[in-house]
Amino acid sequence: MRAGPAGRLAWGTLITVLYLFLLAPIIIVFVVSFDDATFLRFPPEGLTLDAYRQVFDNADFRSALQVSAVTASITAGLALLAGVPAALALSRLRFRGREAMESAFLSPLLVPNIVLGLALLVLFAPIPLTDTYTGLILAHLGITIPYVVRTVCASLAGADPRAEEAARTLGANTFTVARRIILPTILPGVVSGGVIAFLLSFDETVISLFVSGQSVTPLPVAVLQYVEYRSDPAIAALSVCLVVLSVLAVVLVERSLGLRRSLRSG
Amino acid sequence: MTDPGIAAREGHLVLDGLVKTYPGRHGAAVRGVSLSVERGSMLAVLGPSGCGKSTTLRMVAGLVAPSAGRVLVDGRDVTDTPAHRRDMGVVFQSYALFPHLDVAGNVSFGLEMRKVPRAERARRVTQALELVRLDHLAGRRVARLSGGQQQRVALARALVVRPTVLLLDEPLSNLDAQLRTTMREEIRRIQRETGITTVFVTHDQHEALSMADSVAVMHEGRLEQLGSPQEVYERPAGHFVAEFVGRANLLPGTVARVAGNEAEVEVPGLGTVTATGHAPAPGDRGSVMVRPHRISLDAEAPAGSGAARGTVLSAGYTGETVAYRVRVGADGPELDAEHPSGAHRPHAPGTEVEISWDGAARLVPAPTPAPETAKPGDGAT
Structure with missing residues (x-):
């Protein structure tokens, strides 16, 4: 697209406004987190790190952070364990009901989380799986496996299945083909799927609200419970920590996979 | 002038009544193909797309299980031998190189599978790359190779393990016209130098007639004629x-x-x-x-x-x-x-x-x- 200076200016302005619109909440939270007030206000008037100190002093937050970290790690691991073979089967095998399987794997994305949460509560309550790690992880698996399946399928889509056949004719058995040919191909999809699963589980609020309780409280739920009674800069500080964590994870993946990709083509 | 030889002589590679049917599809993809390839000779399987020639080749390679019939190498029945133990070199139409490995890594793969010691592996990889005139590109990523170069890597990768039979599936169809002529001569030269029994599949009559010692013409899953290029051209068996x-x-x-x-x-x-x-x-x-x-x-x-x-x-x-x-x-x-x-x-x-x-x-x-x-x-x- 070739445009004159006026056109370029208008385009630049539009992009800036769009980014401001998207980032405004994060910017405001970031600014407020350094305020010295005991309630949330904008624009801030003081400048202190008290809010951050409060977050790390709060025992509820610390235990909730631990719950979320454990849940997200196990969820990501199990989502990979289930999602990677599923993706391999869906993209490499021809079997009866393949399409039904495919929709089944992607359907949790179509159901509103609040419906899922309610359904899981009804299902889990009598077992009882509510307020347990098992219940929380099972619930999170339902919404993370589809992402792993999708990222791994996407990395397989660009690969030539004949390369696997070529490896077989060169003397590689099924296991060796999987390790030497398929694994390097799907690695980017596996890593990004795992990170996405971790972040989704770490951020998951709605479903967690239904299936968690007093003993196993993940961080987003703890945050909600906190702001029910108070709204001070501590919550903003916690939010900033969560944003930084997510951004770090995404950047790390992008850097490592981006590097791999550039090596491949360069 | 009938030639009882081809059937009677014990060929190096023998296809005996190969049939392939796919469930749910009307008619068979391959309807009983029998032929014999002499040791060290080059056979072209020629036919239009959909005639079953690629399926036949894949049955020989062990990538597709025949519905009926046998594949024999040196008189030994290999029909039930899995692809990874058949010891056949295959060059695919898409080349099917391993994108995460460099040129030398691709070529050395088969040797690693055969547990060849590192020093000998390096020597044979260099040798194979010299054969296809690519020794100067050993460290290159395969994605950065031209079509003709990828073709040569695929050929080197298949040949380095010294397979009993070399199978080529439409080896030249992805190359432009000029390169095709060069590679035609290259493949023929390499085949003569190595003396390896070779079967290649093509829809291009010029390729088949100019490269092969014998030509098998296939049509609708059947073998229409098997003979020397001259026989097939001068004395066709049918319309x-x-x-x-x-x-x-x-x-x-x-x-x-x-x-x-x-x-x-x-x-x-x-x-x-x-x-x-x-x-x-x-x-x-x-x-x-x-x-x-x-x-x-x-x-x-x-x-x-x-x-x-x-x-x-x-x-x-x-x-x-x-x-x-x-x-x-x-x-x-x-x-x-x-x-x-x-x-x-x-x-x-x-x-x-x-x-x-x-x-x-x-x-x-x-x-x-x-x-x-x-x-x-x-x-x-």
């Missing part, structure tokens, strides 16, 4: 082979008289034509085949000196040749003729010419209901 391998004028007629292999064939609109055939008998129906480049058109010759009198309908100049369409008599059959350009001034459409051809025409048997299995040597004379 399909005549028209698929080169261009052909096919004039339907009936055999009137026979003397040995020579038959006098009554062709409506053309009269009696002498043609050689495979054991012709009076009353046989068939077609007289004359290749377009064999037909001469002479505007000066007196009427009656050639085979027939005709009129030029059209003349197409292609640079190297002039392609004519000629009608015999007033309402006789139409013929294609092709002459090198420059030899004489092209005949203009409407010109009356005397039509003749050098050598005897060939009698091609009329299509008969094909048997369920074709035997090697069938139709070859």
Whole structure:
């Protein structure tokens, strides 16, 4: 697209406004987190790190952070364990009901989380799986496996299945083909799927609200419970920590996979 | 002139009645292909797309399990041997290189599978890359290679393990015309140097005729003819082979008289034509085949000196040749003729010419209901 200076200016302005619109909440939270007030206000008037100190002093937050970290790690691991073979089967095998399987794997994305949460509560309550790690992880698996399946399928889509056949004719058995040919191909999809699963589980609020309780409280739920009674800069500080964590994870993946990709083509 | 040899000689690679049916699909993809490849020779499996030639190759490689039939190597039945223990080198149409490995890594893969020690591996990889003239690119990522280079890597990767048989699936179809000619000679050179029994699949008759020691023509899952390039071209076993391998004028007629292999064939609109055939008998129906480049058109010759009198309908100049369409008599059959350009001034459409051809025409048997299995040597004379 070739445009004159006026056109370029208008385009630049539009992009800036769009980014401001998207980032405004994060910017405001970031600014407020350094305020010295005991309630949330904008624009801030003081400048202190008290809010951050409060977050790390709060025992509820610390235990909730631990719950979320454990849940997200196990969820990501199990989502990979289930999602990677599923993706391999869906993209490499021809079997009866393949399409039904495919929709089944992607359907949790179509159901509103609040419906899922309610359904899981009804299902889990009598077992009882509510307020347990098992219940929380099972619930999170339902919404993370589809992402792993999708990222791994996407990395397989660009690969030539004949390369696997070529490896077989060169003397590689099924296991060796999987390790030497398929694994390097799907690695980017596996890593990004795992990170996405971790972040989704770490951020998951709605479903967690239904299936968690007093003993196993993940961080987003703890945050909600906190702001029910108070709204001070501590919550903003916690939010900033969560944003930084997510951004770090995404950047790390992008850097490592981006590097791999550039090596491949360069 | 029948050749019992191909069937009787114990070939290095033998396909015995290979059949492949797919559930839910009408008819078989491969309907009983039997043929034999001599040690160190090169066989081309030639046919249009969908004729089952690639499926046949994949059955030989062990990538597709045949529904019936056997594959024998050195007389040993390998039908139930899995692909990774068949010891066959395969070059795929898409090359199927491993994108995460460099050139040397690709070539060395098969050696690693065979647990060849590191030092010997390095030596053999270099050797194989020298054979395909790519030794200067050993460290290059395969994504950064041209099509022709990728092709050579695929070839080196298949050859480095010294397979018993080399299988090539449409090896040249992804290359541009110029490179194709070069690679044709390259593959032939490498095959001669290594002396490896080779089967390659192609839909390109030039490729098949120029590269192979013998050609198997396939059509609708059946083997139509197996023979040397000359046999397949000069003495086609049927209409399909005549028209698929080169261009052909096919004039339907009936055999009137026979003397040995020579038959006098009554062709409506053309009269009696002498043609050689495979054991012709009076009353046989068939077609007289004359290749377009064999037909001469002479505007000066007196009427009656050639085979027939005709009129030029059209003349197409292609640079190297002039392609004519000629009608015999007033309402006789139409013929294609092709002459090198420059030899004489092209005949203009409407010109009356005397039509003749050098050598005897060939009698091609009329299509008969094909048997369920074709035997090697069938139709070859």
